[in-house]
Amino acid sequence: MLNASELVLVAVTTLTTTAVVATLTFVLLRVLHRAGAAAKLAMVLSGAVISIAASTVAVALEMYLSGHDVIVLAWVIGISAVMSTAAAWLIARSAVRSSVATLVASTRRVGHGDVVEPSTTGLPELDAVSAELAESSQRLAEARAQVAELDNARTQLFAWISHDLRTPLAGMRAMAEAIEEGTAGDPDEYIRLIRAKIDTVTQMVGDLFELSRLQSGTLELHPEPVILLDLVSDAVSDVHAIASSRGIAIAQDGVDGHIIWADARELTRAIGNLLANGVRHAPDHSTILIRADTLENDQLILSVIDQGEGVTAENLGHMFDVGWRADASRTTHTGGAGLGLAIVRGIVEAHGGHVQARRTDEGFQLDLILPAAG
Structure with a gap:
């Protein structure tokens, strides 16, 4: 039976020996910091074994x-x-080499654009790294798909813009040459048409500038409390002449009595673009309804409902994309570059809201969902 002094001697000897071996192991790891994971693991295990062995021999010597x-x-x-x-x-070398080789292979595949699945190595830490790598590969694949989609949309937009600019410019050139050569039957009418085409080109350039500000984040809003009815009235006045020429009436329901926190100029433009879109596609002698409702979360939903054919179900989610012209029923003889609804979405999202398109029993409906007034 060991007495107290002998137990103290054993404890001190063991602690001293273990501390010396642990210090030497730590120094060795620092010196060989470039060694592989298996070698470092072997050093740690060796240090533990040597510590036990040295402590045992030291205590044995002290026990005479x-x-x-x-x-x-x-x-x-x-x-x-x-x-x-x-x-x-x-x-350790076998386990680490196999696990690391699997991770290296997965990483190489991710670099080539593949989506990898998480692997099971038997080591929880490496399994966590593998799972994170698999998730990152999925996110990268989605990001690449989005970039490809945006690049394709940008290419199509350039093609549409080039076409839509070339048409009025060619017409203006032909009419200007006719006036210059004296072959124009009615020079005043030619001048009026040239001015109209200039207005069309100017609007397209303005839309492009507005869209660039929205997409680059440089659009500065100046929100203030505004009366919704005033914004709607201003937007209606902009399209009244065109609507009246086709016998289209514009009615409102529930618009009065709402005050919202918004940039009046930008939101009026968004509402005006929705109305212009509705007038463009509504049948002659029909009615366009502008309706405002308050949702349960105090959000305001402003709807423009026309009696046009609308778009197919698969295209509802693309109507507010830049340059969207997928549905022939809503693009025939419309002109423009497909930027109006994209600008609507950008303005509404800049206000913290969102947009949606849907078919209802009342007609084809475009909604602006705006946050509650500040």
């Missing part, structure tokens, strides 16, 4: 064992330590 017993004990511990360290190094 015979020289023969100490030698036998040293040989047993030494052989066991060497074999244990070698086995640990081989096992």
Whole structure:
């Protein structure tokens, strides 16, 4: 039975030996900091084994064992330590090499644009890295798809803009040459048509500038409390002449009595674009309804409902995309570059709201959902 002093001696000897071996192991790891994971793991395991072996031999010497017993004990511990360290190094090297090789292969595939699945290595830490890598590959694939879609949309937009600018410019050139050569039957009418085409080109350029500000985030809003009826009235006045020429009436329901926090100029433009779109596609002698409702979360929904054919169900989610012209029923003889609804979405989203398109029993409906007034 060990007495108190002997227990203290064993504890001090063990702590001292362990501290010395741990310090040497730490220094070795710092010196060989470029070594592989398997080698570092083997160093740590070796340090633990050597610490146990050294502590055991030191305590044995202090216990005044015979020289023969100490030698036998040293040989047993030494052989066991060497074999244990070698086995640990081989096992660690095999496990780490296999796991790391799998991660390297997955990383290389991600670099080539592939989507990888998480792998099971048996090591929780590496499994977590593999799962994160798989998730990152999925996000990268989605990002690449979005970039490709945006690039395709930008290419189509350039083609549409070039076409839509070339048409009025060619007409203006032909009429200007006719006036210059004296072959114009009615020069005043030619001048009026040239001015109309200039207005069309000017509006297209203005739409492009507005869209660039929205997409670049440089649009500065100046929100203030505004009366919704005033905004709607201003937008209606802009399209009244065109609507009246086709016998289209514009009615309102529930618009009066709402005050919203918004940039009056920009939101009027958004409402005007919705009305222009409705007038463009509504049948002659029909009615366009502008309706305002308050949702349960105090959001305001402003709807423009026309009696046109609308678009197909698969195109409802693309109507507010830049340059969208997928449905022939809503693009025939419309002119423009497909920017009006894209500008609507940009303005509404800049106000913290969103847009949507849907078919209802009342007709084809475009909605502006705006946040509650500040």
